[in-house]
Amino acid sequence: MESTRYEMLANRLAELIRGGTFAPGDRMPSVRQSSHEHRVSISTVMEAYRRLEDTGLIEARPRSGYYVKAPVLSEARIPTTAAHARKPIHIERASLFEAVMDTVADPRVVPFAAAAPDDSIIPKAKLASISNALFRKHGGAALRYTLPPGRRELRVAVSKRLLGAGIKASPDEILTTHGATEALLLALRATTKRGDLVAVEAPTYFGILHLLRDLGLRAIEIPVSPHAGFVVEALETALKKHRVAACVVQPNFHNPIGGLMPVEAKQRLAALSERHGFAIVEDDVYGELGHDGIRHPSISLYGGHVIHIGAISKTLAPGLRVGWIVPGPHFAEIKRLKSIQCPWNATLSELMVAEFLEAGGYDRHLRRIRQLYAVQCARMRQAVVSSFPDTCRVNQPLGGFVLWIEMPAAFDAEDFAVRAMAENVSLVPGPVFSASGGLRNCFRLSCGFAFGERTLDAVALLGKLAAR
Amino acid sequence: MESTRYEMLANRLAELIRGGTFAPGDRMPSVRQSSHEHRVSISTVMEAYRRLEDTGLIEARPRSGYYVKAPVLSEARIPTTAAHARKPIHIERASLFEAVMDTVADPRVVPFAAAAPDDSIIPKAKLASISNALFRKHGGAALRYTLPPGRRELRVAVSKRLLGAGIKASPDEILTTHGATEALLLALRATTKRGDLVAVEAPTYFGILHLLRDLGLRAIEIPVSPHAGFVVEALETALKKHRVAACVVQPNFHNPIGGLMPVEAKQRLAALSERHGFAIVEDDVYGELGHDGIRHPSISLYGGHVIHIGAISKTLAPGLRVGWIVPGPHFAEIKRLKSIQCPWNATLSELMVAEFLEAGGYDRHLRRIRQLYAVQCARMRQAVVSSFPDTCRVNQPLGGFVLWIEMPAAFDAEDFAVRAMAENVSLVPGPVFSASGGLRNCFRLSCGFAFGERTLDAVALLGKLAAR
Numbered sequence: 001m002e003s004t005r006y007e008m009l010a011n012r013l014a015e016l017i018r019g020g021t022f023a024p025g026d027r028m029p030s031v032r033q034s035s036h037e038h039r040v041s042i043s044t045v046m047e048a049y050r051r052l053e054d055t056g057l058i059e060a061r062p063r064s065g066y067y068v069k070a071p072v073l074s075e076a077r078i079p080t081t082a083a084h085a086r087k088p089i090h091i092e093r094a095s096l097f098e099a100v101m102d103t104v105a106d107p108r109v110v111p112f113a114a115a116a117p118d119d120s121i122i123p124k125a126k127l128a129s130i131s132n133a134l135f136r137k138h139g140g141a142a143l144r145y146t147l148p149p150g151r152r153e154l155r156v157a158v159s160k161r162l163l164g165a166g167i168k169a170s171p172d173e174i175l176t177t178h179g180a181t182e183a184l185l186l187a188l189r190a191t192t193k194r195g196d197l198v199a200v201e202a203p204t205y206f207g208i209l210h211l212l213r214d215l216g217l218r219a220i221e222i223p224v225s226p227h228a229g230f231v232v233e234a235l236e237t238a239l240k241k242h243r244v245a246a247c248v249v250q251p252n253f254h255n256p257i258g259g260l261m262p263v264e265a266k267q268r269l270a271a272l273s274e275r276h277g278f279a280i281v282e283d284d285v286y287g288e289l290g291h292d293g294i295r296h297p298s299i300s301l302y303g304g305h306v307i308h309i310g311a312i313s314k315t316l317a318p319g320l321r322v323g324w325i326v327p328g329p330h331f332a333e334i335k336r337l338k339s340i341q342c343p344w345n346a347t348l349s350e351l352m353v354a355e356f357l358e359a360g361g362y363d364r365h366l367r368r369i370r371q372l373y374a375v376q377c378a379r380m381r382q383a384v385v386s387s388f389p390d391t392c393r394v395n396q397p398l399g400g401f402v403l404w405i406e407m408p409a410a411f412d413a414e415d416f417a418v419r420a421m422a423e424n425v426s427l428v429p430g431p432v433f434s435a436s437g438g439l440r441n442c443f444r445l446s447c448g449f450a451f452g453e454r455t456l457d458a459v460a461l462l463g464k465l466a467a468r
Numbered sequence: 469m470e471s472t473r474y475e476m477l478a479n480r481l482a483e484l485i486r487g488g489t490f491a492p493g494d495r496m497p498s499v500r501q502s503s504h505e506h507r508v509s510i511s512t513v514m515e516a517y518r519r520l521e522d523t524g525l526i527e528a529r530p531r532s533g534y535y536v537k538a539p540v541l542s543e544a545r546i547p548t549t550a551a552h553a554r555k556p557i558h559i560e561r562a563s564l565f566e567a568v569m570d571t572v573a574d575p576r577v578v579p580f581a582a583a584a585p586d587d588s589i590i591p592k593a594k595l596a597s598i599s600n601a602l603f604r605k606h607g608g609a610a611l612r613y614t615l616p617p618g619r620r621e622l623r624v625a626v627s628k629r630l631l632g633a634g635i636k637a638s639p640d641e642i643l644t645t646h647g648a649t650e651a652l653l654l655a656l657r658a659t660t661k662r663g664d665l666v667a668v669e670a671p672t673y674f675g676i677l678h679l680l681r682d683l684g685l686r687a688i689e690i691p692v693s694p695h696a697g698f699v700v701e702a703l704e705t706a707l708k709k710h711r712v713a714a715c716v717v718q719p720n721f722h723n724p725i726g727g728l729m730p731v732e733a734k735q736r737l738a739a740l741s742e743r744h745g746f747a748i749v750e751d752d753v754y755g756e757l758g759h760d761g762i763r764h765p766s767i768s769l770y771g772g773h774v775i776h777i778g779a780i781s782k783t784l785a786p787g788l789r790v791g792w793i794v795p796g797p798h799f800a801e802i803k804r805l806k807s808i809q810c811p812w813n814a815t816l817s818e819l820m821v822a823e824f825l826e827a828g829g830y831d832r833h834l835r836r837i838r839q840l841y842a843v844q845c846a847r848m849r850q851a852v853v854s855s856f857p858d859t860c861r862v863n864q865p866l867g868g869f870v871l872w873i874e875m876p877a878a879f880d881a882e883d884f885a886v887r888a889m890a891e892n893v894s895l896v897p898g899p900v901f902s903a904s905g906g907l908r909n910c911f912r913l914s915c916g917f918a919f920g921e922r923t924l925d926a927v928a929l930l931g932k933l934a935a936r
Contacts, residue, residue, distance in 0.1 A: 012636055019638025020620075021627040029631070037631040039765075098807070101615055119608030127611065128603035135596035140587030143595065143785035147569055152488075159489035163497070163505040168480050170487020178646055178789075181811055210808040297507075317611035319815030321646075339566070340678040343649055346814050347787030 006047035009038055010055075013048060017057050017068055028058055028066040096414055096429070097206070103426050110458040111449065113426035115255060115314070115402055118449035121369050122317045123360070130355045134348065146345040148338045149331075150176025150324075154350040157357035158310070158324050165287060166301035167308055169326045175334060176324050176350055178342055180285045180311040181207050183325040185215075187307045188246065189337050190330040191279040192217055196245035199235055203404070203433030203442070205255045205283065208248050212435070219435035220244065226395040226404070229259035232268045239276055246279040252296045253286035256404045256433055256444040258397025260296060270304030279330075280306045285314050285323075286400040288366055291374035305329075312353055314400070314448075315366060320349040373401040376447040383456055384445070387463025401448040407466065411441040419465050425458045474515035477506055478523075481516060485525050485536055496526055496534040564882055564897070565674070571894050578926040579917065581894035583723060583782070583870055586917035589837055590785045591828070598823045602816065614813040616806045617799075618644025618792075622818040625825035626778070626792050633755060634769035635776055637794045643802060644792050644818055646810055648753045648779040649675050651793040653683075655775045656714065657805050658798040659747040660685055664713035667703055671872070671901030671910070673723045673751065676716050680903070687903035688712065694863040694872070697727035700736045707744055714747040720764045721754035724872045724901055724912040726865025728764060738772030747798075748774045753782050753791075756834055758867040759842035773797075780821055782868070782916075783834060788817040841869040844915040851924055852913070855931030869916040875934065879909040887933050893926045 013034075016022055029037065034045045049066050052058045058066045103109045134142050149155065155171035162169055177183040184207065192198060194216040200208060202221035212219050220238050223231045230249050238244065249269070251261040261269075273280050282299055287310065290296060300306035307330065311323030327334045356362055377397050384394050384405060393406040407413070413429035420427055430439030445462075449455075481502075484490055497505065502513045517534050520526045526534045571577045602610050617623065623639035630637055645651040652675065660666060662684040668676060670689035680687050688706050691699045698717050706712065717737070719729040729737075741748050750767055755778065758764060768774035775798065779791030795802045824830055845865050852862050852873060861874040875881070881897035888895055898907030913930075917923075 016627070016631075016636060016638065019627070019640060020624060021631075021638055023624065029628075037634070039634065039769075098804075101807070104613070104615060114613065116613050119612055122608030122611050124603055124608045124611065128600065131599050131603075132596065135592055135599075140590035140592045140785075143590050143592065143787040144587055145572070145582065145584050145781075145786040147572060156488060156491065159484070159487070160497075163484075163489075166505070166507065168484060170484065170489055172487060178810060178814075179812060181809070185809055207808075207811065214805075214808045301507075313613075313812075317608075318613040318812065319611035321812060321814045336566075337682075339569070340675075340682045341649070341653055342646060342810070343675065344647060344781075344786065344789060346646075346789045346817060349814060349817070 005040055006044045006051065009040060009044060009048040010051040012038070013052055014055070014057055017052075022068045024068050026068045027064070028068065030065060096417065097432050100417060100421065100426050100428060103421060108424050109421075110425045110454060112445040112458070113428045114448065115444075115446045116318055116448050117314060117369070117401075120450055121372065123356075123365055126360050127317060127352060127356065130352050130360060131348070134351050134355065138351070142348050142351055144347060146347045146350065147343065148175055148335045148345070150174075150345050151347060151350040151354065153354035154322070154357075155324075157354045161357055162298075162308070162310075162326070164295045165284065165308075166297035167326060173328075173331060174324055174326055175331070175338065176322065176345055177338070178323070178346070179313055179318075179321045180283060180309050180323040181211075182338075182342060183309040183311070183323050184208060184248070184281065184283060185211055186325060186334045186337055187279070187281045187309065187327065187330075188212070188215055188217065188248075190327065190333045191281070191307070192245040197242055199238065199244050199247040199278075200435055201230055201249060201254065202435065203256055203430065203439055204248070204435070205250065206428070206432045208283070209433075209435055221435050222247075224254055224257050224259055226257050226259055228265060229254050229257070229261040230265065230269065232265050232272070235269070235272060239272065244276065244278045246281055247273070248281045248283065249299070250283045250286065251299055252284055253289055253397065253399030255286060255400060256402045256428075258395045258400055258402065258404065260290075260398045261299075263302075266297070266299045267302040270299050270302040270306070273304035273306070278305070280304050282306050282308045284308060285311045288315055289370055289373060289401070290399040291370060291377070291397070293367065293370055315369065316353065316356060316362075320353060321346060322349050322353045370399075373447065376451045377401060377403065379451050380445065380447040380455065380459065383459040384463070387460045389463075389467050392466070401446060403445045403447060405443055405445065407441045409441055411466070413440055413443040416443065416465065420462060423461055423465070425462060427462070473508060474512045474519065477508055477512060477516040478519040480506070481520055482523070482525055485520075490536045492536050494536045495532070496536065498533060564885065565900050568885060568889065568894050568896060571889060576892050577889075578893045578922060580913040580926070581896050582916065583912075583914045584786055584916050585782060585837070585869075588918055589840065591824075591833055594828050595785060595820060595824065598820050598828060599816070602819050602823065606819070610816050610819055612815060614815045614818065615811065616643055616803045616813070618642075618813045619815060619818040619822065621822035622790070623792075625822045629825055630766075630776070630778075630794070632763045633752065633776075634765035635794060641796075641799060642792055642794055643799070643806065644790065644813055645806070646791070646814070647781055647786075647789045648751060648777050648791040649679075650806075650810060651777040651779070651791050652676060652716070652749065652751060653679055654793060654802045654805055655747070655749045655777065655795065655798075656680070656683055656685065656716075658795065658801045659749070659775070660713040665710055667706065667712050667715040667746075668903055669698055669717060669722065670903065671724055671898065671907055672716070672903070673718065674896070674900045676751070677901075677903055689903050690715075692722055692725050692727055694725050694727050696733060697722050697725070697729040698733065698737065700733050700740070703737070703740060707740065712744065712746045714749055715741070716749040716751065717767070718751045718754065719767055720752055721757055721865065721867030723754060723868060724870045724896075726863045726868055726870065726872065728758075728866045729767075731770075734765070734767045735770040738767050738770040738774070741772035741774070746773070748772050750774050750776045752776060753779045754868040756783055757838055757841060757869070759838060759845070759865070761835065761838055783837065784821065784824060784830075788821060789814060790817050790821045838867075841915070844919045845869060845871065847919050848913065848915040848923065848927065851927040852931070855928045857931075857935050860934070869914060871913045871915060873911055873913065875909045877909055879934070881908055881911040884911065884934065888930060891929055891933070893930060895930070
């Protein structure tokens with residue numbers, strides 16, 4: 001019996017080493033600790049460790065214990081993922097999207113798929129010093145539970161910030177969220193019920209479509225113009241036939257098309273909302289990234305039942321996960337829903353963002369990155385135009401940092417994305433942005449990260465792939 | 469017309485000052501900035517500011533601008549909340565719970581309602597130095613987007629930690645979450661559909677009940693013993709009549725009753741799960757807080773379809789919002805669901821926790837707080853026994869830091885909670901922990917925070933209230 005025991009233990013430990021729980025160079029748990037953890041005798045552990053030593057997985061170091069030897073098949077893991085991505089076959093949309101997103105953290109892949117600010121843009125020194133000051137000021141309280149509606153310091157700072165968008169909301173009218181996506185989920189849950197119809201832009205940010213599917217909502221597509229964004233006339237036509245519960249719109253620097261709704265369009269949409277009684281869910285995460293430096297107002301400045309949503313993910317630091325929502329009359333319901341699904345907030349993150357907004361030079365930071373994004377978009381657009389076939393069209397974004405490329409009707413962007421991934425370049429194909437699975441001849445390239453040789457080479461490579 | 473404009477602006481600004489957007493001592497936006505933000509002329513802003521000065525809300529300081537004067541009605545806000553809490557009438561359960569939770573951050577209220585570690589327990593100096601080191605090591609990358617399944621560093625550290633609970637999960641089998649509540653939501657969504665029956669403990673952690681209601685699930689109550697936790701026989705009986713989709717259980721140091729399932733009970737529950745095909749959702753957030761220092765194993769050590777859930781909220785720092793889930797065969801589905809609802813993780817938080825688990829002295833920290841919690845529970849229990857009528861019963865928790873008090877059958881804990889809140893002492897009444905709204909004669913007191921004169925006085929006060 002004892003021999004089976006130590007073999008079983010040795011097999012389990014070998015799995016843990018291959019799985020990465022114990023990495024090359026790591027000290028293995030002491031014999032005593034393993035005996036406790038695996039509920040076996042000391043001698044069984046010693047037998048198992050000797051077995052692992054014999055098979056070359058670990059080595060004993062005098063007076064120090066057992067260590068995982070390198071290399072331990074860590075390279076052997078790579079082809080699995082890569083092979084999955086390389087398949088030049090039709091892949092179901094959701095899984096292609098997941099495959100693309102799974103590569104975002106891979107440093108070997110040029111991440112045109114990620115609509116994220118470059119690491120170099122994140123004001124890390126300032127945020128680090130703010131974090132230090134907060135630990136000194138609050139001690140453990142900087143890491144205690146925070147309940148909805150969120151830390152008051154952040155709601156005060158956001159309240160001031162929103163004035164720039166023409167929104168007068170007191171701190172008590174604002175809820176902080178775990179980024180903008182949670183805010184979108186809360187807004188949709190508060191204003192719709194299963195089966196309701198929601199007007200969405202075509203194309204639109206894919207996260208909105210994922211939420212609609214998950215909540216059992218139906219979508220009606222409203223086209224978006226590269227210049228003027230949301231085409232209000234199309235919604236007017238739709239409203240003659242359908243009852244719409246909510247309309248999700250990105251009025252200022254639309255993702256992925258870069259458009260900006262003119263004042264008249266905002267006024268008309270606000271009036272429609274009041275006349276027909278639907279909620280406008282306003283996703284304004286790119287609102288402060290106008291390339292000309294102008295902060296364009298929220299639709300709510302012109303009326304309408306507007307739920308406003310913002311975040312610092314595109315401007316400051318996505319990994320802090322700080323967003324907000326101004327829910328108007330839905331405040332109590334949204335606070336209730338948040339208390340059920342995500343009842344506590346990331347206190348330190350909220351305090352860090354509050355301090356940066358209040359005293360960290362946010363406006364100066366925004367001025368710097370707006371110019372940077374404008375330059376990166378222009379250079380990337382130039383690179384696309386000169387590398388791609390003449391038949392391609394590229395938007396000229398007025399803000400934000402994504403390019404939307406439209407190819408001739410026969411072009412298959414999903415197939416293109418699979419071939420690009422095989423060459424270690426990621427991008428997001430058009431159907432991911434479409435409720436109806438259309439836009440097959442389009443794709444999105446992000447210019448959020450630093451522009452350089454590598455980017456140029458990757459665009460040139462995409463141009464060659466597209467020409468085939 | 470112009471006179472109406474400046475009056476309107478003055479009224480809006482006055483609202484913002486009363487609402488707290490601009491606090492006493494704050495400098496108001498410059499005339500130029502306000503003119504831009506409110507889209508009015510410079511002269512309109514100047515008129516409005518003069519009006520605010522006349523009404524005593526702001527004051528001009530030479531060469532510096534306008535400042536909000538103190539005091540600005542900030543004290544006038546207090547009675548509203550307090551009056552709401554003082555009402556000695558029947559309050560609907562959900563709203564009483566919200567009223568209790570709204571007081572948790574109020575420093576004037578003794579927070580027996582909050583099952584949270586005291587601020588003084590959070591190892592802030594170590595976490596601050598870890599945060600610094602992470603900024604130095606990763607730069608902006610410490611604040612970039614992280615996609616599910618979460619930062620590998622954290623999954624590796626959790627994978628090692630889980631060995632202590634008898635769980636062999638590789639880092640690739642673990643997903644990190646925004647605390648344990650998100651993990652519970654994901655586990656329930658992956659294993660149930662609307663209308664399904666879920667076995668829950670009575671009493672149980674209220675967050676579980678909120679999720680069940682929100683997901684349209686039905687509950688069947690399984691009693692919990694103060695010593696041995698989950699009463700498996702009751703589930704066996706229920707399974708003769710009903711099909712159960714999932715069973716949510718806190719095997720190690722149950723909240724709120726403090727019990728611990730013996731090995732035999734875990735084995736029987738695991739066998740039932742296999743025989744009847746239901747999922748065991750194991751909430752193990754108190755698992756490392758055994759007062760005797762023993763780490764009791766996960767039910768999965770004995771088999772069963774177990775989804776294991778853990779977090780550092782009760783042991784390290786709730787405000788970091790870091791938890792995890794080991795979903796077994798539901799991994800892909802839970803990753804998909806998380807990608808829809810909460811698609812990015814708090815990168816810095818995850819890195820901080822990973823580093824603390826790997827090299828921050830987590831075991832030493834646990835040894836210290838386990839002893840502290842044991843002492844606090846014992847002292848608080850003693851205080852309750854000597855302050856409350858002889859008819860009260862108090863559990864003797866084997867781990868964690870909550871006391872569960874049972875009064876005679878006629879006692880109304882909701883009324884008691886309302887009266888206690890009026891005296892600035894918070895607690896959670898029994899029906900909040902009951903799917904059927906029972907347990908009216910019980911309530912929970914947390915001993916997570918530092919014990920002292922103030923705690924003793926508050927317990928004495930509760931004793932007097934209870935005697936009435």
